[in-house]
Each structure stands twice: as structure tokens, then as C-alpha cells.
Amino acid sequence: MTTTPKMPALFIGHGSPMNALERNRYTEAWRALGASLAKPKAVLCISAHWLTRGLAVTTMPKPRTIHDFGGFPQALFDVRYPAPGSPALAGRVCELLKPLPVALDTEWGLDHGAWSVLVHLFPGADVPVVQLSLDATQPEAFHYAIGQQLAALRDEGVLILGTGNVVHNLRRLDVQTGAAHDWATRFEAFARQAVRARDHAALIDWRAQGADAALATPTPEHYWPLLPVLGTQAVDERAEIVIDGIELGAISMMTVQID
Numbered sequence: 001m002t003t004t005p006k007m008p009a010l011f012i013g014h015g016s017p018m019n020a021l022e023r024n025r026y027t028e029a030w031r032a033l034g035a036s037l038a039k040p041k042a043v044l045c046i047s048a049h050w051l052t053r054g055l056a057v058t059t060m061p062k063p064r065t066i067h068d069f070g071g072f073p074q075a076l077f078d079v080r081y082p083a084p085g086s087p088a089l090a091g092r093v094c095e096l097l098k099p100l101p102v103a104l105d106t107e108w109g110l111d112h113g114a115w116s117v118l119v120h121l122f123p124g125a126d127v128p129v130v131q132l133s134l135d136a137t138q139p140e141a142f143h144y145a146i147g148q149q150l151a152a153l154r155d156e157g158v159l160i161l162g163t164g165n166v167v168h169n170l171r172r173l174d175v176q177t178g179a180a181h182d183w184a185t186r187f188e189a190f191a192r193q194a195v196r197a198r199d200h201a202a203l204i205d206w207r208a209q210g211a212d213a214a215l216a217t218p219t220p221e222h223y224w225p226l227l228p229v230l231g232t233q234a235v236d237e238r239a240e241i242v243i244d245g246i247e248l249g250a251i252s253m254m255t256v257q258i259d
Contacts, residue, residue, distance in 0.1 A: 198239065
């Protein structure tokens with residue numbers, strides 16, 4: 001009898017949508033990570049780019065590739081990631097999240113927070129992908145608890161993937177030198193140390209980092225996807241920083257693997 005291997009949970013700092021096309025140290029790390037994994041039955045992705053009031057989950061059999069950005073080369077708009085969906089996984093997500101209501105969505109698809117990473121993790125687009133939205137009305141503890149409720153999926157062969165950036169301040173980008181701002185370096189170091197130490201309470205209460213937190217994460221949606229990933233971590237599991245670094249002064253590319 002074959003057993004289903006427990007899948008890891010990943011948080012990937014996705015950075016610019018151009019990472020979908022580029023081969024750099026981050027995308028090479030994502031490719032190596034994908035190649036190192038047992039093939040999952042499906043991926044449940046929680047992206048910084050799908051914010052809703054209440055929770056929603058994609059349930060279409062063929063999710064569209066969403067180009068939710070502007071000002072990039074046509075080659076990026078030409079990218080398609082034709083992975084199938086999984087109505088069955090969407091139903092399982094609803095079951096695990098009860099009694100929370102979860103809307104069954106047939107319109108969204110895969111946004112760039114998902115596919116710009118997935119094109120490297122699973123370039124064959126042969127793993128079903130379902131997206132779960134972020135409830136923009138809820139606090140950090142809620143997003144963490146979502147991960148706790150969904151942790152059983154990992155034992156069922158589902159890879160849980162959060163994509164965002166723990167430092168994400170587009171107004172403070174340094175496109176001239178690319179040098180990391182001191183506050184960005186400090187906040188990423190805080191997150192890195194807390195992830196490794198399994199200090200989830202500190203990561204939930206990230207605003208306690210004061211001025212550094214306010215500059216690193218002026219709006220929380222890119223930070224939030226880290227929290228459900230942490231929520232899936234079992235007491236005997238470790239969290240590894242696969243790669244990190246600050247791009248353009250104010251975007252953290254930290255990737256976390258929990259297994």
C-alpha cells in the first residue's frame with residue numbers, strides 16, 4: 001500500500017512579476033525547491049493579490065491566468081499558466097474551515113502572486129491549483145488560525161503556498177542603487193529570526209516592531225500570507241529560510257519552507 005507523503009508548506013517572497021520571466025538567484029532557488037519536492041496532488045495558494053470581504057476559494061476546473069498589473073513588457077502579459085483547478089480541493093477547504101463561510105468563486109483564477117512563482121516551482125503546469133483569498137476585514141490572528149485549520153491538507157498531499165513579501169514598500173524603492181534601507185534589513189532580520197525560532201506570537205504581533213514595521217509593511221496584505229503558512233507548522237517541524245535578500249531597497253525576497 002502506498003502512502004501519501006506529507007507535503008511542506010511554503011512562503012515565497014514573489015517580488016516583481018518579472019520574476020516569472022527572469023532567471024536569477026531567487027527564481028533558480030524556486031526551481032531547485034520545486035524539483036526537490038515530491039509531486040503534490042494539488043497546491044492551495046494564498047496570494048497577497050486576492051483580497052476579499054470574507055473568504056473565497058476558486059472552484060473552476062480551468063482557472064484563467066490573471067495579469068493584474070500594468071506597465072510591464074508585453075512578454076509578461078503573454079504568459080499563461082494553464083494548470084487545472086480542483087473543485088474537490090475547494091470543497092475540502094470549505095469543510096476544514098467550517099463554521100466559517102467560504103464563497104465558491106468561479107471568476108478569479110490565478111493572479112500573478114501565484115503564477116509568477118508556480119512557473120518556476122512546477123513549470124509543467126501539471127499540478128492542480130486552487131486559490132484561497134485573504135479576508136481583508138480580519139486581523140493577523142485570524143490568518144494564522146486559517147493555517148491551523150488547513151494543516152490537515154498537508155497530510156493529504158496538498159502543498160500549501162503563501163506568496164507575498166515580508167517587506168513591501170513600493171513608495172520607498174531605490175531603483176538607482178538598489179541598496180537596502182536600514183529599516184528593511186532590520187525588519188527582515190526580525191522575521192528571519194522569529195521564523196527560525198518558531199516565535200509565531202512575535203510574527204503575529206509584527207506591528208510591535210514599531211517604526212521599522214510601519215516602513216517595511218505600510219499595508220499588511222503582502223505580509224499576511226506568511227501567517228497561514230506558519231499556522232500549519234507542527235511542533236516537531238522546522239522552518240528553513242531557503243533564500244532571502246532585499247531587492248530595490250524595500251522588497252524582501254525571503255522564502256520559508258516548513259517541513
